[in-house]
Amino acid sequence: MSSHDYRVLLYYKYVDLPDFEEYAEDHLQFCKDLGLKGRIIVAPEGLNGTVSGTVEQVEQYMDYVRSDKRFADIEFKIDEAEGHTFKKMHVRPKPELVTWRIENDDIDPKSFGGQHLKPKEFYDMLQDEDTIVIDGRNEYEYRVGHFRDAIRPEVEHSREFPEWIAENADQWKDKKVLTYCTGGIRCEKLTGILKKNGVDDVYQLEGGINSYSKDPDVQGRLFDGKCYVFDERVTVPVNQTEEDVVIAQCEHCGKSEDRYINCSNPVCNRQYVCCEDCEQEHHAACTTECLEHPENRWDAERGKQIDKYDHMPS
Structure with a gap:
């Protein structure tokens, strides 16, 4: 396949979804059968997700979502990709689409907002x-x-x-x-x-x-800089002009850098900005304590981490 045969979809829609748990179960099965990968949240207030797949797969998925009249007008933002940008497929029923945890939440985006x-x-x-x-x-x-x-x-x-x-x-x-x-x-x-x-x-x-x-x-x-995304790309370009700049710095050496890695200490697993040289020098550990942690997953022979846990911030 060429580098443009995969797509990443980003989408959401606030809509009353009382059957959200059943919807999530059916949605997961459809996505797995289709071969998509990604993360989707289904809540009583609607749908929020990002998935990756081939052009054919994402076209079928968009048709599937829009076949439900509640999502007939949902907008999909589409990026090209070289391959899947997720390792697995998750569809999770949750109380909220975004974890605000507002006490006595009466903010309805369908009728109240900017x-x-x-x-x-x-x-x-x-x-x-x-x-x-x-x-x-x-x-x-x-x-x-x-x-x-x-x-x-x-x-x-x-x-x-x-x-x-x-x-x-x-x-x-x-x-x-x-x-x-x-x-x-x-x-x-x-x-x-x-x-x-x-x-x-x-x-x-x-x-x-x-x-x-x-x-x-x-x-x-x-x-200025890049946009953080919640998939394996981690960051993507935004400014398409000569004004594009790097604004972050490697936490170890201070060099201009916009590359995030996960700390090699699985107990920490913090994502932090780190250049390639410092990743090797510090074995991808964000602190000395993490470097010396007995569970540190750096493989010195291969010069990389043995495994990386998925980073799922809220």
Whole structure:
């Protein structure tokens, strides 16, 4: 097969799905029979997933999803790939599509949230000096790439966002606030959380960074670094112009680098930025303690880790 015979799909849709557990079971069987790989979450509030497969497989999958009238208009974001970007196929029923854990959650993205902006509209608004830009992702995603001058969230997980917003919302109440995330799903409730905290003039990037990078009018401009993705690619390019830069640094030597690896200590398994030279020198361990850990999985003979656990941040 050529390098363009595989596709990666990224998608979500908020819709009432009372039969979510049965839907998840049937969905998993269909995906396995088809030969797809990826991660899908099914919840009472809808569907959120990313899968990889051949062109034929993903076409059949999109037809299957849209055959359910509840998902007839679902939007799929499509990337080309050299092969599968996942090792296995998971479809998990969960209480939420994104792990917010909001007490007494009454934020319904279908009726309450920020105004959607097309990439060109978002790009134009980014250049307004009175606009606040909030990254709706986690710190490790921001570290390797983000929109210029975007506020870095002081969070490690999505569930920490509601408290962080509540603590900071007062300073944004008289501002125009833009939000963005990888594919758009986190902003659906993030903008609602902002509005619940009195921030009324709120907007979100429709389709997220994924759609922004492909828009011919903006070509990823004003995004520095790469976009973190939750598959084996780990990061993907965004800025398609000469403005493209590397903004992260190797944690060992400080060299400009946007390459993430998993720590070779399975008890830690932290993803961190590391250049190829330091991966070999430090045996892929993020600290001395991890290097000396008795379960360290570095294979000195092969110069690589014996195995890597899947990284599934929330």
